[in-house]
Amino acid sequence: MSITNPFRNTRIEYHILQSFPVTCLNRDDVGAPKTAIVGGSTRARVSSQCWKRQVRLSMQDFGIKLGIRSKKVSEFVAKACLQKGASEEQAAECGKVISDSFSKDTLFFFSESEAQAFADYAREKNFDSKNLNDKEIRKVAKKALNPAIDGLDIALFGRMVAQATDLNIEAAASFSHAISTHKVSNEVEFFTALDDLAEEPGSAHMGSLEFNSATYYRYISLDLGQLWESIGGEHLAEAVESLTKALFVAVPSARQTTQSGASPWEFAKIFIRKGQRLQVPFETAVKAKDGGYLQPSITALTDYLTKKEALAGSLFGKEKEFTFGEDVNFSIDDLIKGLKLTVAEVQ
Known part of the structure; x- marks a missing residue:
């Protein structure tokens, strides 16, 4: 990381408490x-991914143009070649050569600009796949990617390209x-489920599924220095805003139609700090107290x-602290405003 980076070793840390009633937010291989196991006791868990x-998908609701994560790089590039005048055969061949230079049957995270x-x-090579080479293709990718314009999620969540490590992007x-x-x-x-046209009483289907209810602790760290490097110092405050909004609204989608886990943040501590x-x-x-787990969780x-x-x-390095959930006059908009102002002061 550049020594001139104004956000070197600076991060925003989100400590979030969020309570859900009957839900199955994230299922394992048998649907449970x-x-x-944490501290010797079984805890409910939602995986980071x-x-x-x-969160990533929610960001597009706030005006962020997302990157594309897919194995179908060849088809996507071929479509772009067709739009620029290639024949179907040329487009397919060029798409495959370009795709194979990055990944073979693995997910590749790329932007539409790329x-x-x-x-x-x-097109510069007359859509002749024999004239394409890996070194030039990778140079094109490095020059074209601009996460500040499209693919902010690539800068936030990172990209690993085993076949072309120079295209790796460290997650912020x-x-x-x-x-x-x-x-x-x-x-x-x-x-059970009933058949509307049944002539005899009784269920037409029986089944079972597992659920739980829990107060979750979520921890997210945003490395401002890494994000500043990845997006070239552009639109950092806007990136912080869109991520914070997405963190606030995003809820895992499993069994939402049957159990509707639709609970927002209850409480959060947010720090801007170094170290x-x-x-x-x-x-x-x-342990449950005062009617539930939330209040003792806030205290803990x-x-x-x-x-x-x-x-x-002094090693704690706190520069700013925000508390969400105690004061009804301090909304998520106020939190975002405070974060953006602090970022602007550093820049």
């Missing part, structure tokens, strides 16, 4: 809610697995962060 995908640049490069955002702050036991729902990342482990499961979260700040001293 995912779990993990599950929530991350919903696809258009690949097609322009193929780190997501933990969301875990319940308390012990959880999955439960089983037995259900080592700090995730709250909730190693000791909280704030106590842990306060203690670690005191112990870290």
